[in-house]
Amino acid sequence: MMLAEKLEKLTALFTEMEQALIAYSGGVDSTLIAKIGFDVLGDRALAVTAVSPSLLPEELADATAQAATIGIAHKIVDTHEMENPNYTSNPVNRCYFCKSELHDTLKPLALELGYPYVVDGVNADDLQDYRPGIQAAKERGARSPLAEIGITKAEVRQLSQQLGLPWWDKPAQPCLSSRFPYGEEITIAKLQRVGRAEIYLRNLGWDNLRVRSEADTARIELPPEKIADFVSKTDLPNLVTTFQNLGFIYVTLDLEGYRSGKLNQVLNREVVGTKN
Numbered sequence: 001m002m003l004a005e006k007l008e009k010l011t012a013l014f015t016e017m018e019q020a021l022i023a024y025s026g027g028v029d030s031t032l033i034a035k036i037g038f039d040v041l042g043d044r045a046l047a048v049t050a051v052s053p054s055l056l057p058e059e060l061a062d063a064t065a066q067a068a069t070i071g072i073a074h075k076i077v078d079t080h081e082m083e084n085p086n087y088t089s090n091p092v093n094r095c096y097f098c099k100s101e102l103h104d105t106l107k108p109l110a111l112e113l114g115y116p117y118v119v120d121g122v123n124a125d126d127l128q129d130y131r132p133g134i135q136a137a138k139e140r141g142a143r144s145p146l147a148e149i150g151i152t153k154a155e156v157r158q159l160s161q162q163l164g165l166p167w168w169d170k171p172a173q174p175c176l177s178s179r180f181p182y183g184e185e186i187t188i189a190k191l192q193r194v195g196r197a198e199i200y201l202r203n204l205g206w207d208n209l210r211v212r213s214e215a216d217t218a219r220i221e222l223p224p225e226k227i228a229d230f231v232s233k234t235d236l237p238n239l240v241t242t243f244q245n246l247g248f249i250y251v252t253l254d255l256e257g258y259r260s261g262k263l264n265q266v267l268n269r270e271v272v273g274t275k276n
Contacts, residue, residue, distance in 0.1 A: 001150065006234050007036075009149045014040040021115040022047045023106055023142070024074070025055075026063025028170050029153070030122030030166065031070070033145060037119070038072035046115065047072045050079040050102050053188045054175040056195045066167060082188060092132075092182045098175065099133030103140035118142045125153045171208040179213050193247045194218070200242055208268050210258055216249035224257030261262060 001009075014020060014037050022037055024030045024047035037045035049063050060076070067074035079101045081087040087097040096125055106118050122144035137144070146156065160168035176191045190213060197211040197218060206226070212219040222230055231253070243251045 003155055006149050006151050006155065008171050010036055010145055010151070011040055012102060013145050013148070014045075017041070017117050017119075019044040019115045020046075020117045020119050021106060021110040022072075022112070023102065023118060023120040023137075024049050024063065024067065025121070026059055026066055026224045027121060027173060028160055028167060029123050029146060029156050031063075031066050031121075031165065031167065032156050032163075033119060033121050034067065034072050035160075035163060035165060036145075038070050038140075041075060045072055046075060048075045048077055048109065049108060050077055050105065052079045053082055053191045054098075054177045056176065056199065059173060062170075066165075069166075077105055077109065082186075087177075088186045090177070090180055090182055090184055090186050092180070094177060094186075095131060095133035098177070099136035100140075103137050103142055106142075107140050108119065108208065119164060120144050122147045123153050124150045124154055170205070179211060181212075181214050184214065191249075196246055197243055197248070200239075204234065208258065213248075216247075217252060218243050218248040218250070219252045219254050221254045221258035227253065227257060 018041070020037050020041060022030065022034050022045060024034050026049065030047075030218065034047045035103070036047070037047075047067050051060060057071055064074060064076075073214065081098050081101040084097055084101065087094055087101070103118065110116070120139065120142055121257050122131075122137070123146040125136065127147055134144075145151075151159070176195050177186050179194045180186055180190065192215045194211050201209055201220070206222060208226075210221040210222055212221060220230075240251045246269050
């Protein structure tokens with residue numbers, strides 16, 4: 001299916017919905033959904049951002065600014081997944097409990113405000129990875145227009161660029177809890193520590209990155225082609241001091257480089273459900 005046809009189908013889907021509440025993180029996927037939703041439905045579309053310790057304040061600021069640029073009505077709600085030990089114990093299905101909390105918050109809100117649908121930004125590529133949160137959203141009746149139509153991450157960026165969205169190439173920014181190996185307890189202090197470390201690196205000009213945290217060790221992941229530049233251009237002693245001031249003891253660089261979903265490689269293939 002050509003990209004133009006997929007855009008037509010996406011537009012038609014929102015036309016059929018008539019009203020929609022959009023689970024809006026400010027990432028490129030949910031922002032495209034917000035853009036299309038607003039273009040089709042106008043004030044019958046509402047973007048809602050959930051705020052918790054796993055979302056950086058800078059990400060909330062980006063989401064707010066992007067919603068304002070689009071013109072869509074934007075509401076902020078609090079979620080409380082950090083109060084659920086099933087989430088903070090960080091099991092392999094942690095995202096299930098995160099999305100359960102999210103949609104248990106959004107669905108009643110949608111019904112209260114008169115929106116028959118809650119939609120999210122899950123794309124077709126997400127269905128190929130281990131994403132237990134997708135099941136939680138489905139169980140609560142959420143719809144995923146991008147996945148339904150078969151729009152991939154690359155196509156999300158293409159469409160966003162075609163529609164003139166300046167953040168079309170914005171790096172993916174999943175919740176901060178994804179920085180910790182399964183089984184390590186998640187705390188607010190740990191989330192803040194890794195969040196501040198990533199912001200420090202972004203302020204140095206390194207946008208597409210992760211700081212993985214395991215106990216007292218920080219492991220920096222960058223695209224493989226950026227590693228040599230990072231080592232040669234960064235004041236490494238100052239970086240180490242900054243990270244140690246944040247609470248890390250050891251600071252390392254992952255020589256394999258950044259790869260989305262890397263923590264899932266430790267999972268058994270049967271658990272992940274991948275195909276040969």
